Amino acid sequence: MPHFYFVLTNPEVESLLKIEVKDLKLAYSRPGFMTFKSECPVRFNPKMARLSGLCLGKFKLSELKMDKAWVWKRDDSYILPDELKDLTEKTFYRIGEKVTLIMMVGPDEFWVGEYELLPTHFQTPGEVSSILEKDVPSRAYYKIAEAFEAFDLPFEEGDRVLELGSAPGGASLFLLDQGLKVLGVDPAEMDPEILKNKNFKHLKKPFETLGEDTFKDNVHWILSDVNLPPTVVIKEVGRLLSFLNPKGVILTLKLNQPKHLDLLDHTVDKFHQAGFMCVKLKYLPSHRQEIALVALLQDLETGPKR
Ligand SMILES: C[S@@+](CC[C@H](N)C(=O)[O-])C[C@H]1O[C@@H](n2cnc3c(N)ncnc32)[C@H](O)[C@@H]1O
Incomplete structure (x- = not known):
């Protein structure tokens, strides 16, 4: 019996995701939504997915009789039918629970998926960003804000951050707002x-x-x-780690070529070996063709929670 899996991801990374999941057959796709078919059950957790899980199939609205589920819309302009209107608001899932996700893929097209809610998941249907939009110098503000939220990053007031590639300053703004001191290198x-911020210092030169x-x-x-190839960033960060001892490293790795996908598991191992x-x-959610690597000295599950 075939097994089906769903993926929600951002348009900029769909082609990379298809390369990553090349061993499974693409069964159905719409921008931002894909399903894959496998002849046997697999551990389906593609790195380039914002969210993935088991796909239970396509359903008619009249068949969606759940009293506990989250509802995600592929397009904000879709109007939720009355039957589904309050479902998300009245449904709470705990970490470890199985989330039922109704995916409104078209104005009258509904799919249902399931996934386990992890500590690094957002408490939002479809893993959309929970960060409110504001006037910021760059998209990098959202990248660090989302990483902070997803990983419960243990920032402490007065912590010093070495920020590589800091211009124009979206991430710096978020860090300064958290009471951190930033040395921006760019x-x-x-x-x-x-x-103008007294807690920010700019080193106007390359990180090398x-x-x-x-x-x-x-x-x-x-x-x-x-914005250099991940090989360069990983090598330079490795060099910096030979004389700096941070409690955490947060990298946005740009995946401009499919071969960069192959680097990721090896890089995770290297950080483990370095004591993280x-x-x-x-x-x-705010990523394009990139991915966050977060390495912490303390374990995420056992560390203090905000
Ligand atoms: C995506 S932007 C960074 C956005 C920034 N983090 C923010 O919060 O606004 C990438 C940056 O990397 C910088 N960059 C490229 N090569 C670099 C190098 N060798 N050393 C330091 N920065 C570099 C670029 O100048 C550019 O500002």
Whole structure:
């Protein structure tokens, strides 16, 4: 009996996802929604998916009689039928519970999927961002805000962050708002408002020029959003880790070529070997052709919760 799996992801990464899931047969797709068929049950957890799980199939509205489910719409313009209107609001899922997700893929097209709610999942149908939009210098604001939310990052007021590729300053803005001190390294210009903040310092040069003598104090966090191939970023961060001892590293790895997918598992292993207890990859709602790698000295599940 065939087994079906669903994927929700962002349009920029769909072709990469199809390469990643090449061993399964693509069964159905609409922009942002795909189903795959397998002849035997598999552990289906593609890295390039915002959300994935078991696909129970396509249903008529009259067949959707659940009293507990979340409802996701592929397009904001779709009007939810009355039967489904309050379902999400009245449904709460705990970590570890099986989420039933009704996916409204077209104005009158409903699919149902199931997945286990993990600590790194957002409490939103379809893993859409829970971060409110605001006037920020760049999209990187949302990337770090979403990583903070998903991983419950243990930022503490006064923590020093080395931010690689900091211009124009979306991520810096989020970090400064959390009470952190930021050393931003980027040859490009920072937003003037960020430069005014007394907790921000700009090193206007490439990160390859940083040496042990650059740092008077240890840094608590290393963040990178440098738009260079992941091989370069991973190598340079590895070099920095030979003399810095942060409690966490948060990298946005740009996956401009399919071969970059093959790097990811090996990179996770390397961070484990370097002593990081918790090393995870997550495709965040604000991501394009990229993925977040979060490495923490403390374990995520056992560490303190906010
Ligand atoms: C996606 S943008 C970063 C966005 C930024 N994190 C923010 O919050 O607004 C990528 C940045 O990497 C920077 N970059 C590229 N090569 C670099 C290098 N060798 N060292 C440091 N920064 C670099 C670019 O100048 C660019 O500003």
